[in-house]
Amino acid sequence: MADANPFQDPLRFERRVPPCAIVIFGANGDLTKRKLLPALYRLAYERRIPQNFAMVGNSRTPMSDEDFRQKMKESVQKFIENSPFDESVWESFEQTLYYVAGDLKDTRCYQAIQKKLAEAEQQNQTGDNVLYYLSTQPSYYEIVIEQLGKHTMNRGKGWRRIVIEKPFGHDLASAHKLNQQTHEVFPEEDVYRIDHYLGKETVQNILAFRFGNGIFEPLWNRRYVNNVQITAAESIGVEGRGAYYQEAGALRDMIQNHLLQVMATVTMEPPTVFDATNVRDERAKLLRAIRVMKPEQVPLYAVAGQYGPAKIGGQQVPGFRQEEGVDPESQTDTYAAGTFFVDNWRWAGVPFYIRSGKRLPKRVTDIAIQFNAPPLAMFQQETRMGPRAPRPNLLVLRIQPEEGISLRFLSKSPGSGMRVRPVSMDFNYGSSFGERSPSAYETLLVDVMTGDPTLYTRQDMVEASWKVVQPILDVWQNQKFNFPNYDAGTWGPRESDEMLARQGHVWRTP
Amino acid sequence: MSSVALPAQPERIMKELARVWTSLAEEERHQGGPTVLRACAMTLIVATDDEDEESLAASQTLTELMHAHPSRAIVLRSSDRAGEGLSAHVFAQCWKPFGKAQQICCEQIEIAARPDQWLDVGPTVLGIIVPDLPVVVWCRQKSALRSSANDRAQVGLESVLSLATKTIVDTRGIPVPEALARMREWKQRGRIVGDLEWTRLTPWRQTIAHAFEDFDALSELKNIRTVEIAYTDEVAPASALYAAAWLENGIAANAALRREEGFGPGLHRISLKSGNTSIELERTGPTCIRLNVGDKEQQISMAGSSLYELMHEELTVLGPDAVFDAAFEKVGEIRS
Numbered sequence: 001m002a003d004a005n006p007f008q009d010p011l012r013f014e015r016r017v018p019p020c021a022i023v024i025f026g027a028n029g030d031l032t033k034r035k036l037l038p039a040l041y042r043l044a045y046e047r048r049i050p051q052n053f054a055m056v057g058n059s060r061t062p063m064s065d066e067d068f069r070q071k072m073k074e075s076v077q078k079f080i081e082n083s084p085f086d087e088s089v090w091e092s093f094e095q096t097l098y099y100v101a102g103d104l105k106d107t108r109c110y111q112a113i114q115k116k117l118a119e120a121e122q123q124n125q126t127g128d129n130v131l132y133y134l135s136t137q138p139s140y141y142e143i144v145i146e147q148l149g150k151h152t153m154n155r156g157k158g159w160r161r162i163v164i165e166k167p168f169g170h171d172l173a174s175a176h177k178l179n180q181q182t183h184e185v186f187p188e189e190d191v192y193r194i195d196h197y198l199g200k201e202t203v204q205n206i207l208a209f210r211f212g213n214g215i216f217e218p219l220w221n222r223r224y225v226n227n228v229q230i231t232a233a234e235s236i237g238v239e240g241r242g243a244y245y246q247e248a249g250a251l252r253d254m255i256q257n258h259l260l261q262v263m264a265t266v267t268m269e270p271p272t273v274f275d276a277t278n279v280r281d282e283r284a285k286l287l288r289a290i291r292v293m294k295p296e297q298v299p300l301y302a303v304a305g306q307y308g309p310a311k312i313g314g315q316q317v318p319g320f321r322q323e324e325g326v327d328p329e330s331q332t333d334t335y336a337a338g339t340f341f342v343d344n345w346r347w348a349g350v351p352f353y354i355r356s357g358k359r360l361p362k363r364v365t366d367i368a369i370q371f372n373a374p375p376l377a378m379f380q381q382e383t384r385m386g387p388r389a390p391r392p393n394l395l396v397l398r399i400q401p402e403e404g405i406s407l408r409f410l411s412k413s414p415g416s417g418m419r420v421r422p423v424s425m426d427f428n429y430g431s432s433f434g435e436r437s438p439s440a441y442e443t444l445l446v447d448v449m450t451g452d453p454t455l456y457t458r459q460d461m462v463e464a465s466w467k468v469v470q471p472i473l474d475v476w477q478n479q480k481f482n483f484p485n486y487d488a489g490t491w492g493p494r495e496s497d498e499m500l501a502r503q504g505h506v507w508r509t510p
Numbered sequence: 511m512s513s514v515a516l517p518a519q520p521e522r523i524m525k526e527l528a529r530v531w532t533s534l535a536e537e538e539r540h541q542g543g544p545t546v547l548r549a550c551a552m553t554l555i556v557a558t559d560d561e562d563e564e565s566l567a568a569s570q571t572l573t574e575l576m577h578a579h580p581s582r583a584i585v586l587r588s589s590d591r592a593g594e595g596l597s598a599h600v601f602a603q604c605w606k607p608f609g610k611a612q613q614i615c616c617e618q619i620e621i622a623a624r625p626d627q628w629l630d631v632g633p634t635v636l637g638i639i640v641p642d643l644p645v646v647v648w649c650r651q652k653s654a655l656r657s658s659a660n661d662r663a664q665v666g667l668e669s670v671l672s673l674a675t676k677t678i679v680d681t682r683g684i685p686v687p688e689a690l691a692r693m694r695e696w697k698q699r700g701r702i703v704g705d706l707e708w709t710r711l712t713p714w715r716q717t718i719a720h721a722f723e724d725f726d727a728l729s730e731l732k733n734i735r736t737v738e739i740a741y742t743d744e745v746a747p748a749s750a751l752y753a754a755a756w757l758e759n760g761i762a763a764n765a766a767l768r769r770e771e772g773f774g775p776g777l778h779r780i781s782l783k784s785g786n787t788s789i790e791l792e793r794t795g796p797t798c799i800r801l802n803v804g805d806k807e808q809q810i811s812m813a814g815s816s817l818y819e820l821m822h823e824e825l826t827v828l829g830p831d832a833v834f835d836a837a838f839e840k841v842g843e844i845r846s
Contacts, residue, residue: 006760007719092809
């Protein structure tokens, strides 16, 4: 037998999916329709799905394979971005789609899935490799995992992997419990906890930016960095997800997972080798180094907010409590901000401000690294208020929507006087490399199917990030807020500005 | 934005470029917009001439390429209709990415010269390439691959090619022996050369490579005895020769080339057979290939075959390409 495929050409061929079957629990849900199926179709279009592939969808709605295929076709046509829909490619691809209706609490559902998998294996020769994707409501995670174990669907001749969508628990204790239950059925190396932020090209580019260039890393520490601001703002409200969001809130929904992972990516030490274990070890070490607040520190270092009704662009928008499915007395945070410190030699004393909210003025996610001012202010900056000490350098890593990197520095204003003004040097990822970027789900699906967990979160990372937010959740749970405390369309509550002012800083306007 | 014709002297061109940028920035400022963003990842030189029937399509492709590979584009046009002396036009290609406020601009310089004045092109180009970034020459002059490099035009072009990090040609429609001989000459001088006829094979090659990963094929490799490559052109195009060479580098069997009716131009079918199984790819439409592995069938997209996509792929591979080099070497053996 030959050792390696002599026809491979890694310089030109993209990684592709190995022979396998995916079982998607919650296949009639939004995530499957909007993200998973368009991502799988796109992989097929790019010749990255083999003949030996099958996808088995499951939900409660009774449907035939044909009905399911038609429904998925409509979803792909509707939600595929920047890609043509090729009828002949779809015709081949849809032959790999199967459907099993059934209640996840009913053992017959799993027997039916087993039967369908056997059928798919027979027809498509998937190598008996199976990926289970939990795209259901989180309350079903435990049941599905347990049932997969009971039906020995966690073992076979090929590999078995499981993808778990966030939230991984709703607090530290439940996350720990979910991890334990998962490990009773699947070993950690087969568990892929998906945080789609880590699959974004621009988040991955942070690693390239930091560790592929020699000029930034020497500045990347407490000696030169004054403070870091991470913003994830949404201009929309809860958009029909009021009932879900009411149970989650901004701290759980965004900061505990996405933004702490982004913070870890920005601040982690360089891995010795760029592989899954080393990269995740460094991320985990950083998350463990984030100082955990004492309960009495929470009011000083964390701010909760909830938007009230306001007029935006001449249109009246409802407050959170007026949204459908939301308790009129809701105490849920639609805005959360925190001041975090990393207790290690590189970052000791540098405040990391993180904020996330709904109904803010615009949709933007970015990381702003503010450097120290020069030790001696020789020049003055022209402002509307007259000359003043110049603003320090700012490096902004933009995640969305205008992915890129900007560096603000000072330049002499034209004219005879020695006045300076800030200018921005921009690298625009989307336009400099205007090529269509793979969606986060395309990247992450290929990763899990090829067994690369680099961009997935590990048990210790999940628990470390819950440890960071748990004291805040505990204090907020026992507190009655005077909500709403910010108008829709503004940058959040006044208390958030005051939190920074106590450290001598102000939020920048993204 | 365009400018009047300038004498093609590097300093005049650079001065005009600076003027274009200043004027763009002022225009944006007057409209209350943010400043324009200059993007540049390479110098992309397009050498073309009167024989280039698809120069309009190429020009459109160049504009599209700017989005993915922002460049200082230098279009060198050899034309009998050009005036006395070298003349240059300077443009900025600008666009606003969808939904974004900032305007992104790349530079374009067009230089026209009569064939007998091409000797003077090299020194001008040398003065206007972007420092410290790769220089790619997209050579669309068929004559460059056909005739000997003795006349003045060829010597002029050689002076441009000598600046290139990579030269991209398209041997489609050019007598293959002459084209390959010229490419071999360039490669022997240590130059990196890409051929769009090779790039056109990517969907075929990728599908074959994948097929050998899936079915227990790797162990079947040594049993493959029959390799057939069919094309629709009158004579075997370079893509068919490259495909044969590439396959022969991986399989201990000789490839048979033949002409067949079908979708074209270029490759129509590739089939590999052992005693136990067969892999066959057949073009079934302008953008589709049918793959049969044994009795299993799959429709494969040929996405990646437009001029833009071919150039885009070549521009992402700026360094040495070991797989192409090995196939290119093998083509020599097949032909001899």
